[in-house]
Amino acid sequence: MSRKPAHRLPTGSFPGSSGIEHAGLPRALQRGATALALGSALLLAGCLGESAQDLVSSAKAHLEKKDNKAAIIQLKNALQKDESLAEARYLLAKALLESGDIAGAAIEAEKARSQGFGGDALTALQARLLLMQGKVDELIGQYGSRHLQTAADEADLQTTLVGAYVAKRKLGEARKAADAALRATPDSVAVRLVNVRLLTSEGKLPEAREEIDRLVAKSPQAAEAWQLKGELQVLADAPAAESIASFRKALELDKKLVGAHAGLINQLMRTGDKAAAKEAVAAMKAAAPQHAQTFYYAAVFAMDAGQVKEATALTQALLKVAPNNERALFLAGRVAQANGDQRQAEANYAKLIQAAPEAQSARVALAQLQLRGGDAEQAMTTLQPALDGKAPSAEVLALAAEIRLKQGQGAEAERFLARAAEVNPNDVRSRVGLALGQIQKGQDGAGVAALRKLSAEDKGTSADIALISVLARKKDYEAATQAIASLEKKDPKSSTAPELRGRMALLRGDRAGARAAFDEAVRREPTSMTAANSLSTMDLQDRKVEDAVKRYEVVLKADPKNLRAEMATMGLKLAHKLVEKDAAIKRLTELARQHPDDPTPRQAAVGLLMEQKDFKTALSLAQEGVTASPDNPALIDLLGQVQAATGDRQQAISSFNKVATLQPRSPLGPLRLADLHLLAGDREAAAAALKRAQAIGPGDGELARKVVEKALQMGRPDLALVAVKGLQQAQPRFGLGWKLEGDVARSRRDFVAAVTAYRKADQLAAEAGATTANTELAIVLHSTLIEAGRKDEAERYAAAYLAKYKTDELFLYHLGDVALNSGRYPEAEQRYQAVLAANPMNAAAANNIAWLRLRAGKADEGLKFAEQANKLRPNVPPYMDTLAEALAAKGQNAKAVEVQKEAVKQAPSVPAYRLRLAQLYVAGGNKGDAEAELKRLADLGPNFEQQAEVRKLQAAIR
Known part of the structure; x- marks a missing residue:
């Protein structure tokens, strides 16, 4: 992807942004073959003869001149002579910090402390080091309530605390610290600069500019003040010439001021003066290489x-x-x-x-990379938080449209392009959006013509994507095929065009044509996971699992290190039992070591080990990942999950806290801690963790959903409502906020409020122009109407919904369940049959129809549907249980026993499956095995509610 360089880098974006370069190693003394002049020899002799204290004094002089490089050399020489000089350690730490070597500074500061150097100066320095290392909580915990005796050090500490509190978004505390620093040293330029920056953070830009003007007038030789003046001019959108002049003045006073170099380069780039910007970069290299x-x-x-x-x-x-x-x-x-x-x-x-x-x-x-790699689903998962944010960019929306089109969801692709038009009316995508708007208003001819014109004029593909989507939706497949050909001319070597042809063929029901198109896509790009996924899906539908696996093997042959293809291969083999779990764990462990920074294979291996209850190996493998990548949050999170599962709660808390520290703007750490505390029964700690998570992203829809779910789980609807209101305030037109409000009300059994909130969510979706079904919302609204006793209203809602979304199989399945649970078996079967009509691959519907046919005494049909369900989804215990019942009903008891034994093996903790197995043993006269199974069930006591049936069977075989 080609992107323009960002124009502005905020001050402090990189460590050591004070503008002093990192110290280099001292140059080796060059010894010539000829004798040195006497003066040089005497000078050399004098240097070699300096004492450690002389070198420290020399270093102090260099520090006063801000020559940190020379100071570091002198201090290291001093410590070579006498490594016990604690003051030299402190001064070296200070010089290293000013040079940007934070890690080295921290080491020397700790050595200084351990050697007995104390006092306010070291306290202030160590506090500053914690801030530079990002250890904000530790800094506030250790020094938040401290005050130092020495005025300069007190000001240093308090300005450091300002930075910490701003990072935590605690502006009130930051203001108190800034005022304390100003009281300590009211005339300090550094302190006043911190105050100006804080005024900016407080949203007081005019006051900040007035204060910086006063500071520059009083201290015209203060280079950093001129730098900050330039930054504030940029923030205020002043003419670029003004900020450029300020940055140049700062560099005239101090050529090593990195922030001023950055500000100057950014502004020159913004004005398009590339030549001057290039010169500025060269000057920056010379000053701070x-x-x-x-x-x-x-x-x-x-x-x-x-x-x-x-x-x-x-x-x-x-x-x-x-x-x-x-x-x-x-x-x-x-x-x-x-x-x-x-x-x-x-x-x-x-x-x-x-x-x-x-x-x-x-x-x-x-x-974009994930989409190019063929993982459209993962690409959308990556993009979704940006789509859910307050203001997704036109670029985000256009990419979402491209992903949806590749997934065959043309209507949603068009909706994203229309939103892109609203965001940036001057962009080509906006003209595409306007054309789509015409089509939505019924002006099909004008809209399609506009899209064709844009497709011909624009080198990009937004218009092509929209045109193909519209034509496909209108079932004008011939015109859509022509549009794909036009897109193909723009990038003839890409696999995109044949992939789209494949999807078009599937829409026409031409599976052979689709296969041919996808094969062509693979020929063009053998590493294309998109084409491999499409072919693999078709193979699985044809029940050719081994062929599906081979699709990814083709990718691996072209790209042996393709981890996605490896994981897809392993996933298929595990799902269809083409590989033993031990072999899978071995291969996944190898992949984890080959890709130490990618958590995916390690997570899969650890998951399998946990399934096998091999906690020791799982813990070792997770720990190995953290050792190899100690700052990888996903691997630390994995370790925390294993620690939690093995009962090591304190270590798990430590791991999840580290995740939170490494990802301060991600809610993952607090959410994990909430789960851990909830599992331990510590509801207060869990609530506190949820509050921290919610505060990180009040406008994040997925986060709000998780907070609400966990808060309701712990019986804290008040906490759930905080997340709901935060989301509603941040995104008032986003229906999820009201859907979640309905969930909270429903948990309180306030069905009237729940229905009102759900209908508000439904209304917002309609106003936003949603063209796809929101099945989740439809199901909860329908269910709540039934719970509220408003059955007639529920029926009217279901009828209206199905009139709009006739083939929504999940809603149809829900209606089947409602009828089934109410004992309305004929209606339930009718709904499940509708599900199968919409999707013949729905094994759950086939299984439920089998169960209903058996209840109706129709064993032949029951067996037919049970076999269908097990063929669609083999080795699923509930489906095997139904099949065993159907086989027994047809008199095939021996076969029923074998199927039921496999169901028990797959789900040994489900007593109902053991009960049916016992019944089959009794029916077949196998008293020994029946007694063994019945004893296991009897030992469960009240934990198994069907003990009466157990006793009845025991009596029958005595």
Whole structure:
């Protein structure tokens, strides 16, 4: 994906953004073959003769001049002479921090403390180190209530706390800390700068600009004040020339001020002055060659110039000094894509999303890669949080349309394109949206003509996608095929066109044509998982499981390291019992070690081990993953889940807390902690964790759903309502907020309020132009009407819903269940038959019809439908149980016993299956086996409610 470089990097985005370069190693003394001049020899002799204290004094002088590089050299020389100098350790820590070496600074500061160096200065420094390391909670916990005696150190500590409180969004506490710093050193430029930044965070931009003007007037030689003045001018949308002048003034005063370099480059790029921006990057390289932001901008310009090799080297250097920085990871993803390393690109984007779930650009980039890799479902999962956000971009909506079209959901693809038009009316996608709007208003001819014109004019594919979708929906397959041919001319080597032809053939019922088209897609792109998925699905429908597996083996032959293909292969083999679980675990473990940063194979292997109750190996494998990638939240989360399952609650809490620390903007950690506390019966701790999760993303629909579900589970509807109201306030036109409100009301058995909320959600969906069924909402609304005793209204609603969505098999199945539970067997069977008519592959409907036929005394039909269900979904215990009953009804008792024994083997903890097995043994005269099964059931006592039947059978065989 080609993207323009972002224009502005906020101050402090990279470690050490004060503008001082990282210290390099001291140059080796060059010894010539000729004798040195006497003066040089004497000078050299004098240096070698300096004492450790002399070197420390020299370092202090360098620090006063802000020459940290020279100071570091002197301090390291001093410590070589006398490593017990605690003050030198402290000064070295300070110099390293100013140079951006946070890890080295932390080590030296701890050594200084352990060697007895104390006082306010070290306290302030260690607090600042915690902030730079992102350990905000630890910082506030240790130093939040501390005050230091020395005014300068007190100001240092309080300004550090300002940063911590802003990071936690506690602006009130941040203001108290800033005021304390101002009281300590009212004339300090550094403190006043922090105050100006806080005013900006508080939304007081005019006051911030007035204060910075006062500061610049009083301290005109303060370079950082000029830098901040430039940043505020940018925020206020002042003319670019003003901010450029401010940044240049800052650099005139201090050429090593990295933030000013960044601000200048951003503004020059924004104005389109590439030549001047390139010169500014060169100046930044000269002033701070090892700084993270220098690597960043140099890499951006290298990419822009097509110098991929240089950009790769620069991003690798960047990630060494800023491994978790969001912009660094995004740029590294772009560079990896340019190199053709899709796996590394995905890993970079995924890591960015873990740290910043709201990052739309990263979600788009990752979803595009996943879609290109053939995993449309995963691509939509990746993109969904951006779609659920307050303001999804036109790019997000257009990509969602492309995904839905590839999934065969043309109507929803059109809806996304129409929304894209609303977001950005000047974009080509907006013109596409306007054309779709004409079609929706019944102006089909004008709308289709507009789409054809756009398709011919635009090099992109948005118009083509919309046109193909519209024509396919109208069943004008010939015209749709022509539109696909037009799209194909734009990218003749791509597999997209034949894939679309395949989907078109499926719509026409031409399975042979679809196979041919998908085969052509594979020929063009053997690594295309989309085509492999389509062919594999068709193979499974034809019950050719081994052929389905071979589809992914073709991908693996073309791309032996394709993890998605490996996982798809393993998934099919496990689901259809083509591989033993032990062999699967072995292979998944190998894949986990080959892909240490990808949690998928390790998660699958650990899941299988947990199923087998091999907790020791599962724990070892999970721990191995964390050891290999200690900062991978998904692997730490996996370890926490195993620890929780094995009863190691404290270690699990520690793991989930680490997940929360690594992903402060992700609710995963708090949600895991809520589950853990709930399992332990600690409802207060669970509630506190849920509150933290909800506070992270009040406008996140999926998060609100999870919070509501867990809050209701623990009997806290008040907590659930907080999440509901937060979602409604953030997204007032999003129906989910009202659907969840209905769930809360229903849990309280306030059916009137629940129905009102559900109908509001339904109304919002209609107003938004939804064209697809919201089955979940329909089912809960219908069920609530029945629970409220409003059966006539429920019937009217069901009839109206089915008139609009005639083939919604899930709603039809729900109606079947309602009738079944009410004892209306003929109506239930009618509903299940409708489900089968809509989807002949629905095994559950076939199983229920079999059960109903048996109750009606129609054993032949019961057996036919039971066999159908088991053929569609083999080895499913409830379906095997029905089949055994049907076989017994037909007098095939021996065969029924074999089927029922397999059902018991698959689900040994379900006593009802054992009871039927015992009944079959009794019917077949097998008293010994019957007694064994009945004894197991009798030992369950009141935990099995059918003890009367157990005693009856025991009496029968005595």
